[in-house]
Structure formats: C-alpha cells, structure tokens
Amino acid sequence: MMNGIKSSPCNMPYLPDDLLLNILGRVSRLYYPILSLVSKRFRSLVGSLELYKIRTLLGRRTENCLYLSLRFSYGSNPRWFTLCRRPTRTPSPEPNLKSRWFTSCFRPILTDRTRATSKEEKKLSGNLMVSIPTSNYCPLSGLTCNTIGSYIYMIGGYINGVLSSRVFFLDCRSHTWHEAPSMQVARKSPLVNVLDGKIYVVEGWRGSDYSNLIEIFDPKTQKWEHVPSPSAEMRGRYISKCLVYEEKLYLFGDKNVVYKPKENRWDALGFDMNLWLVSYGSSCVIDNVCYMVFYKRLIWYDSEGRYWRVLKGLEKLPKLRHRRSCIRMVDYGGKIAILWEKKVRVVGSDKKMIWCAEIALERRNAQEIYGKIEWCDVVLTVPKSCSLLEFIAVTI
Structure with missing residues (x-):
C-alpha cells in the first residue's frame, strides 16, 4: 500500500512480445529450458531466432x-x-508443494x-x-x-x-x-x-x-x-x-x-x-x-x-x-x-x-x-x- 493506492504484481504473460524478448535477452541461456515450461508462449519466444538477435544487440556474449x-x-x-x-528464489512462507511449477523447477x-x-x-x-x-x-x-x-x-x-x-x-x-x-x-x-x-x-x-x-x-x-x-x-x-x-x-x-x-x-x-x-x-x-x-x-x-x-x-x-x-x-x-x-x-x-x-x-x-x-x-x-x-x- 502506497499513499492509499494498492500495488499489484506485474502480470508477465500479458506483456507484449518485444518487451518479453528484451527481458529474456538479458537472462542466461542456462535458464531457458526452465523458462520454456512457463507456457507455450514462453516456449515459442525462448526458441525464436529473434531472441538471439536481441541478445546480440544487447551486447551479451555467447554462452x-x-x-x-x-x-x-x-x-x-x-x-x-x-x-x-535450477533458478533460486526466496522461499515462500507457505509454498504450494503440490504446484506443478514448483515441482518441476525448484524441487531437487x-x-x-x-x-x-x-x-x-x-x-x-x-x-x-x-x-x-x-x-x-x-x-x-x-x-x-x-x-x-x-x-x-x-x-x-x-x-x-x-x-x-x-x-x-x-x-x-x-x-x-x-x-x-x-x-x-x-x-x-x-x-x-x-x-x-x-x-x-x-x-x-x-x-x-x-x-x-x-x-x-x-x-x-x-x-x-x-x-x-x-x-x-x-x-x-x-x-x-x-x-x-x-x-x-x-x-x-x-x-x-x-x-x-x-x-x-x-x-x-x-x-x-x-x-x-x-x-x-x-x-x-x-x-x-x-x-x-x-x-x-x-x-x-x-x-x-x-x-x-x-x-x-x-x-x-x-x-x-x-x-x-x-x-x-x-x-x-x-x-x-x-x-x-x-x-x-x-x-x-x-x-x-x-x-x-x-x-x-x-x-x-x-x-x-x-x-x-x-x-x-x-x-x-x-x-x-x-x-x-x-x-x-x-x-x-
């Protein structure tokens, strides 16, 4: 809550493709296989050649x-x-252990x-x-x-x-x-x-x-x-x-x-x-x-x-x-x-x-x-x- 205005988390799936590609271009490719599990859209973006053009423009080195x-x-x-x-994250006080996302990405x-x-x-x-x-x-x-x-x-x-x-x-x-x-x-x-x-x-x-x-x-x-x-x-x-x-x-x-x-x-x-x-x-x-x-x-x-x-x-x-x-x-x-x-x-x-x-x-x-x-x-x-x-x- 800030000045009476309730903040809401950013809804990643609804961001435009060009913005998502710009974000993904800054992430190490070692995380791409995990990110591709988020949704079909993410899988398509992670596997697009456009992403690698953006990585080049951003000056990211090859991996x-x-x-x-x-x-x-x-x-x-x-x-x-x-x-x-496997990505690291701050543990939730009440993690949903039955979540498919939690199981596939964070559980050993x-x-x-x-x-x-x-x-x-x-x-x-x-x-x-x-x-x-x-x-x-x-x-x-x-x-x-x-x-x-x-x-x-x-x-x-x-x-x-x-x-x-x-x-x-x-x-x-x-x-x-x-x-x-x-x-x-x-x-x-x-x-x-x-x-x-x-x-x-x-x-x-x-x-x-x-x-x-x-x-x-x-x-x-x-x-x-x-x-x-x-x-x-x-x-x-x-x-x-x-x-x-x-x-x-x-x-x-x-x-x-x-x-x-x-x-x-x-x-x-x-x-x-x-x-x-x-x-x-x-x-x-x-x-x-x-x-x-x-x-x-x-x-x-x-x-x-x-x-x-x-x-x-x-x-x-x-x-x-x-x-x-x-x-x-x-x-x-x-x-x-x-x-x-x-x-x-x-x-x-x-x-x-x-x-x-x-x-x-x-x-x-x-x-x-x-x-x-x-x-x-x-x-x-x-x-x-x-x-x-x-x-x-x-x-x-």
Whole structure:
C-alpha cells in the first residue's frame, strides 16, 4: 500500500512480445529450458531466432551450453538433453508443494534413486539435464556428431536400415533439425573432428576403401571436398581414434599418422610420441593441451616431455569408471566438462545415475596443471538399459 493506492504484481504473460524478448535477452541461456515450461508462449519466444538477435544487440556474449544424447532402448531414436540451472528464489512462507511449477523447477531431483539426506540435499548444485523438444525429426540412427557454432552436425548412420551419406544438423537456438549437403560416400564408422572451421570425416572401419578415407565439409561454401589418403606404407588396417591437436589431424590405429592441412601432407608417427594413448579413453583438447581419462584418473599430455602427467587438485572428484563407453569429456569454454555413469547401489534397482562436473584449469608451471571442481552433481537418472551416445559443448 502506497499513499492509499494498492500495488499489484506485474502480470508477465500479458506483456507484449518485444518487451518479453528484451527481458529474456538479458537472462542466461542456462535458464531457458526452465523458462520454456512457463507456457507455450514462453516456449515459442525462448526458441525464436529473434531472441538471439536481441541478445546480440544487447551486447551479451555467447554462452557455452552442454548437450547430451541418449538411447533408451535398442533400436530407439536418440533423445537429446541440455544442461540447465535450477533458478533460486526466496522461499515462500507457505509454498504450494503440490504446484506443478514448483515441482518441476525448484524441487531437487531425488526420484528414482535413494532418498537423500538433508546433508546431501544441501550439496545439490542446481544443475540438471532436461529433455529438449524438437520441432521436427532427424531420421539418422547410429550417428556421430560434432559442433560448429550453434549447430550440432549428425554424420553417418542408417536410415530405415540402409547406410546413408545424408547429413543433418540441429540448430541449438530453436532446436530444429535441418539437412546439410550429403557426403560423397556413405560411411559405416565415421570419426568426426573440426579443424579450422571445417568438419573432417574419417572412415574408421577396417577394410574400407582407402581412396575415400577422408572428406571435409566447409560450412561457408556448403561443399564437401576429398582429402588425399596417406600412402600405403603409412596407413594401417584400421583407425580407432582421430584427434585435432596443434592444428593437425592425428589418426591412431595399428599405425599412427598425422595430416598437416597447411602443407597438405601426411607424416608417419612413431609410438614414442605417446599421444596414441588417447585411443584408450575419452579426451578433449583445451588451449592446445590434451586431457583424457585413463584408469579412473584425469591426465594431460606434456608435449615437450612427450609423456602424460596427472591433473592435480582433484582428490574430491568422485571415482570415475574406466570403461570409455561410460565417460565423456569436452572443452566447456576453457574448462573441462566431464560426464560419467554410476550405478544406483540399491538392491533390485534398474536405474543408473549420470554425473557431471565442471573443472577449471590452472597451469602453475611447465610440469604442473591443477584442476578446481566448480560443481559436481547428479544431473539425470535413467534406466540401466539407457546408452550414452554423445556429450557436446555448443557455443550459442
């Protein structure tokens, strides 16, 4: 009450679109998945390209967003999730605990796993993975992906049981699928990396035609180009891992080679370089340093000494699983985002938890890099039958 005039709260749903877009443009994108639950109108505004034009005009920097792809049963289509942050609020003296809005947005995600104690509840960081609805459908299955800007490119796989050369990409601003130009060759086991703004696709299947080993896609010209293969003396029978490091493309298998795009040249690598160890674990490259998970520890590659060192300062990080299929790590804006599976230790449980952690990095000298855990939490609980496909950082 002010001077006898009763004030009334602002009714957000009835504000004009241009004003709402201006407000939403000032909010971190980490809250957009939660805001899209408010109403169909909010969902439409949050997924509009106009919102990102306004964010640019407002001078907001691009943000790094995490995306996760899961397959819940054999033969089913992948489902996509994105990391969001549960908003904080001042607790109401008499909260409506039965409210659908309260339940979905503010209550800790404790279902489908053991009841947490009050001490555990306090540890919840407020980060969780939420399913994203897409306005259309990507027909590829068994695919591999990588990112350029705000697009996730889906490459290789099958359509109706037939190996396909078609390529699709997800626009992570509007969560809509689009089709890109098809590859020159349908690939059974493509390994995908991005180098100098171009997508390199390498066929990893043993017994493949080496004359069509690699092709690259330039998003600017929307064209695919062929890359000459290494000589018969250099190449091996198969390729298990490819890595972009120091502006070069490394291929690891029973033989190791490196492609130098600026010179358009292949060189053989000896096993003494030790970088080939990335074939045995999940890895990522940040500020020209390669990190990976090896035997439940995070290590980094010392390019001068040509050996791997332990990433220090992570004593409080939960134990990681050794299986590569259960762990993923990516460059998350100069930090490590690592995601892994962990069983629910309850007799008869058919669930498993997906953990995620964000780790800041500090190089103290030539031989020491320390990690600092920014947050670490269970972000999703899924059935044991669920398979971890892709974990990707997108710049939006």
